Each structure stands twice: as structure tokens, then as C-alpha cells.
Amino acid sequence: MDFTAPNAQALTFDRKNHSDDTLLALYESLLIPRRIEEKMLILLRQGRISKWFSGWGQEAISIGAVNALEADEFILPMHRNLGIFTGRGIPLERLFAQFQGKKSGFTKGRDRSFHFGSMAHHIVGMISHLGPQLAIADGIALADKLSGEKKVTLVFSGDGASSEGDFHEGLNVAAVWKLPVIFVVEHNGYGLSTPSEEQFAFRHFTEKGPGYGMESIRIQGNNVLEVYDAILSLAKDIRENPRPILVEAITFRMRGHEEASGTKYVPKPLMEEWAKLDPVENYELYLEEIGVLDEKTKNSVNSKVKQAINEALEIAFAEEAIAANLDKELRDVYAPFSQKTIEPTGPSTEKxxxxxxxxxxxxxxxxxxxxxxxxxxxxxxxxxxxxxxxxxxxxxxxxxxxxxxxxxxxxxxxxxxxxxxxxxxxxxxxxxxxxxxxxxxxxxxxxxxxxxxxxxxxxxxxxxxxxxxxxxxxxxxxxxxxxxxxxxxxxxxxxxxxxxxxxxxxxxxxxxxxxxxxxxxxxxxxxxxxDSYYTVEVGKAALVQEGTQASIITYGMGVHWAKKAVEEMDISVDILDLRTLLPWDQEAVAETVRKTGKVIFLQEDTLTGGIGAEICAWISEHCFQYLDAPVMRVGSLDTPVPFAPNLERQFLPEARFREKLRELVEY
CATH class of the missing domain: 3.40.50.970 (Thiamin diphosphate (ThDP)-binding fold, Pyr/PP domains)
Structure with missing residues (x-):
């Protein structure tokens, strides 16, 4: 389909062997995101929500896909895929709480809109950087393949995001490893306001599939039955014969990239032509024409959907604003894990x-x-x-x-x-x-x-x-x-x-x-x-040498430079090997500072902005009363690493470290 002159003919639906119940279930599923969209636009104008990324006009792609897959198959959606979340039965009150940054939302106020996942619903949400989703889908599909599960993973990309290197990498890896992934490109003609012809120099994404060694098909993305049948058929095939397939879903976004950006950049005739292909209205008319949907059923479904939305919104709005909890915020940065150090047993070998x-x-x-x-x-x-x-x-x-x-x-x-x-x-x-x-x-x-x-x-x-x-x-x-x-x-x-x-x-x-x-x-x-299996405590520094005149705090190659310098200079110093840089051992650092009163930090990294700067600042702030000399730092030159050996030796801090160490000891 040419975006400059779309085919304005009514969408052609084919029910095939689908029952009335299936057709009606698709109708209700399609109606939910559209009615949520309508409600969100009202709330946006009322100032009750702050931002909205609209998928108006593209709903059939999400709904066809989510209903075609099994409930335990992973889907990785993007901005325009509200229907994936509603189609997987995510409680609407939690979804709306997520949009409002409430505690019962999936990110507990830490991220917005669709930037979340739910393992219970087999959804992995996006981040703002477009493209990385494709590789995550590869990993999920690889896991299914390794474990022998006959599953499909489906991941979405917009046509604009296809310009990212992650798009190429994701498709390439899937093709090389024959991973059971369906890559759905929602080709809606624009990346925000930039038209497709300014994004890429081809007409259709089906041209790209063969270049990666994978099949590709093109479907009318506004036709929910066409999407449903295509994904249903592909998924069934891929489960038995694992491989990736690229699906180009032709569609159009009827509202702005996000609501505030508007659509003034879209030619009016183009917008009018695509409005005739509205996925909800056309499917509704089709069901009425074939006698599956009557006025009573239509009103009943609409009433049911609107009531569910309104009730969920009331719950979400009634929830109090999230209260900041410092301990919880810091604690949730990492997954809970209490290391139980495993001590070695048996002999050791020189290695x-x-x-x-x-x-x-x-x-x-x-x-x-x-x-x-x-x-x-x-x-x-x-x-x-x-x-x-x-x-x-x-x-x-x-x-x-x-x-x-x-x-x-x-x-x-x-x-x-x-x-x-x-x-x-x-x-x-x-x-x-x-x-x-x-x-x-x-x-x-x-x-x-x-x-x-x-x-x-x-x-x-x-x-x-x-x-x-x-x-x-x-x-x-x-x-x-x-x-x-x-x-x-x-x-x-x-x-x-x-x-x-x-x-x-x-x-x-x-x-x-x-x-x-x-x-x-x-x-x-x-x-x-x-020789046995063992672990070293993470976050625990090691005092590799003890002394009284000063403390050298370092890690990696710096430990060996420090030991060599101390031996040749014949001085008595603590050498503290951090071993873990994040989190680093504040207690061990404070202890050596209290002991010697003189500290030098040695790093191979360039000096400016290095780890030593942070730790030396911490020492000055928390251990100032124990210091008998300025806290010193030594690192490599603030240049790229040169190639020639003489230049590299000058770049590295080993020689400068000895001079600085002598200065510290004699201070």
C-alpha cells in the first residue's frame, strides 16, 4: 500500500471457519483499547493525566496478534500496543494506576505508560530507546528452543525504529540461530513526524526479510481478521519448524506521536483516506452485515466495556499518591540476594x-x-x-x-x-x-x-x-x-x-x-x-599488605604496581585491594584511613572522573578528622591510550605513582 495514496476501498474481511463466538470475542477485544483511548483523551484535556501515546487506528494489529498466540507465549510491545495489555487480561485498575504513577501500578511510580512488563501475563515492556526489544525477544526464543518448548515469541517494532542498529542485530541473530520469533513491523508511514521516505530507501519491509535469510509477509494491519489469521497460521508453523518471520503490518496512526505533538505534518487528504479504513468501525460494520452483531449485542458489549473502564478508573484515581520510602527505593535497585560465601575445600594448585x-x-x-x-x-x-x-x-x-x-x-x-x-x-x-x-x-x-x-x-x-x-x-x-x-x-x-x-x-x-x-x-x-568450587565475598576489600606510614587504595593492576613500588622504596604501607568496585567496601577504606592517616588512590584509568575521585571525595567527607595529609590520587594521563610502547609507558601512572607516594609518606 502506498502511503501517499492509500487504497480507500472498504476493508475485505474473511471469517473463514471462525465461529460467531470467536468473531464477537475479537470485537470486544478490539473495542477495549479504542474506548480506553477515547477516555484518555478526555482525561488529558481535563489535566487528569499528563501524557498519552496513542495507537488510534492501529488497534487491529495488537488485538489480532494477542488473540492468535497462546497465553504463555511472550509478547514484547511498543508505544502503540495498548491492546496487547488489555488482550492479556491485565487488570484495568492496575493499568490506569501505572499511567498515573501510583503504587499499585507495575513500576510503583518509577516509570511511565507502557514501560513495564508482567511475567504473569508474559509481557516484556519497552524502554524509550527504540530497538532493544528485538534482542530480548531473541533471548526468550532461544530459551524456548534450548528447553524444547514449542513456543513462539512475538516482538513489535515501528517503521521508524527499524533505522536503529538494534533492528538489524535482532533480525540477524534470530536468522542465524533460527529462533522462533515473529517480528511485527507496524508500518504506519511516520516516525513521529518524519515520513517513511526520509527514514529508509525501500518501499516495503518485505524486501528486507530475504536479505536476512528469513521469510516475510505483508498484511493489512487495519483488518483484525487478516492479522489474526496470519499470526495464528505463522505461530502454528513456527512452533513445529522454529525460525524467524518478518511481518509487515500496513497501518496508519490517526493521532500524534504523543497527543501534544498533533498531526499537522500529515496531509489532510491522506488523513481522510486512512480514516475510511478505521479498524474498529469497519469490523463492526462487517459483523453487522453478516448478522453476527445486532444492535442489542453491540450496545451490551459497549456498555460492558465502558463500565469496566470507568470502574477501574475510579479505583485508580481513588488510590493515594505514592509515598516516597527511601529504604525501599534504595533496596529495590537490586534483586534480593544474600550471598552465602562458599569456602574452598581440599588442595590448591598453582595457576x-x-x-x-x-x-x-x-x-x-x-x-x-x-x-x-x-x-x-x-x-x-x-x-x-x-x-x-x-x-x-x-x-x-x-x-x-x-x-x-x-x-x-x-x-x-x-x-x-x-x-x-x-x-x-x-x-x-x-x-x-x-x-x-x-x-x-x-x-x-x-x-x-x-x-x-x-x-x-x-x-x-x-x-x-x-x-x-x-x-x-x-x-x-x-x-x-x-x-x-x-x-x-x-x-x-x-x-x-x-x-x-x-x-x-x-x-x-x-x-x-x-x-x-x-x-x-x-x-x-x-x-x-x-581446586574446589568456592566464592569470594562480593563487596569486601582485601588488605593485601599491612604497614603504618600510609594507605594505598587500588584495584586490578594497581595492586601489583603498589606492591612493587613499596618493596623497592622500602616503606611500610597498607595496600587495600578493593576487588569489588560496585558496591565498594566503605568500612575497609575507613579502617585503613583511621590507621595510617595518609591515603593515596591508584588507578590505571585516566585520572579525571575515575573511581578514585569518588572514593577520595568520600574519604574527605567522612574521614577528614583522621587525615594527616591531603588525600592524593594517581591515574593515567587524560588522553586516549597510545600505541607506541614509550608513549604507553608515559600514559600509565606507574612512574608518577612512585613520586606521589614518596611525597605522601614524607608529608
């Missing part, structure tokens, strides 16, 4: 840092049959650092998965796996490459429990650090990027024993972790590592 990580990962795979590893080249090749060497033969290709080069989709898929009860580990080839998956980490993994109570059981391994002359894109220390993000946990071991114990601990915890492992330590240091 390299890299082997300790591999050992921990292997034992965690044995301990958790639901743990899936994903990353580029981690299969036959064993990963670029050989940490998963032999894992594919031992645990199988389903659990040790080579991935396409698409960090965002793989992190999103990891979250999807978590939603279905799996644990997931994602390996970044280099920590630098995590930028390609940044949105999924800071906006999905980190926020999902706070927003609607769902844990993200995902660990992302981050080979990090300089010293190998690898240049600015393979050497960055980027832990501070994530240190600022509530909802994440960050660990950074400095020795083989902690490397294994902290990795095991991270994989046990249902919260999202970033696990930093310094590349230069992989094969340069060894240490005794217990």
Missing part, C-alpha cells in the same frame, strides 16, 4: 590468572546447567584469550555459543534468557567493544529490577587494561563508565584466587555484573588457587 578464570567458568557451568555462554569466537576457537578452550566439546554448542559481531543483540539476548530462568555470561572480546552494547547494559540490565521487579541474571566479562601496546581501542580502562550506574555490580580481581572466586560469586548472583579481567595479568602472574 595462571587466565587458567583461574577458565577453571571458575568451567565449574560454574557444571554447577548451573542453566548457564549459557555467549561471545564472539568462544566456541571451537576458545575465545581470543583461550579461556573457553575445549568448552564447546565439553558442554555443547547450545550452551557455548559463537555469536555474530553484534554486542547489543547478544547482551539483549542474555537478558531474554534471564527472563526465562537461565543464567547468561557474555564475553566481550575486549572491554572496549562494550560501547556497542552500552544501551542494553545501562538502560535494560541495570534498571529492569528497579522498574518492574525482574532480575537480570547476566555476567559480562570484560578483558581490560593497557600495557600490551594494543592502542586506543583495545586497552581502555572503562570501569568508571558503569560505576555511575545504579543496578550494576562491578568486580575487578587482581590475583588468580580472587579471579576464580569472584567470577563464581558473580555467576551465582541474579543481578547484572561487569567482571573486569586485566589482559596483562592473564599469563604474567600465577598463584595458589583452590
Amino acid at each position: 595462571r590468572f587466565v587458567d583461574a578464570i577458565s577453571d571458575g567458568l568451567r565449574q560454574s557451568m557444571e554447577r548451573f546447567p542453566n548457564l549459557v555462554l555467549m561471545g564472539q569466537d568462544i566456541g571451537e576457537y576458545g575465545g581470543v584469550f583461550k579461556i573457553t578452550d575445549g568448552f564447546k566439546d565439553r558442554f555443547g554448542a547450545d550452551r557455548v555459543r559463537n555469536t555474530p559481531l553484534c554486542e547489543s543483540a547478544i547482551i539483549g539476548a542474555a537478558l531474554g534468557l534471564s527472563l526465562k530462568g537461565y543464567k547468561a555470561m557474555v564475553e566481550m572480546q575486549f572491554a572496549d567493544f562494550v560501547t556497542m552494547g552500552f544501551n542494553q547494559i545501562v538502560n535494560n540490565l541495570a534498571k529492569i529490577h528497579y522498574r518492574w521487579g525482574q532480575p537480570a541474571d547476566v555476567v559480562i566479562r570484560m578483558p581490560t587494561g593497557a600495557g600490551t601496546a594494543a592502542g586506543p581501542f583495545h586497552s581502555q580502562s572503562n570501569e568508571a563508565w558503569f560505576f555511575h550506574t545504579p543496578g550494576l555490580k562491578i568486580v575487578y580481581p587482581s590475583n588468580p584466587a580472587d579471579a576464580k572466586g569472584l567470577l563464581n560469586a558473580a555467576l551465582e548472583d541474579p543481578n547484572p555484573y561487569l567482571y573486569f579481567e586485566h589482559k596483562l595479568l592473564y599469563r604474567s602472574i600465577t598463584g595458589p588457587v583452590p
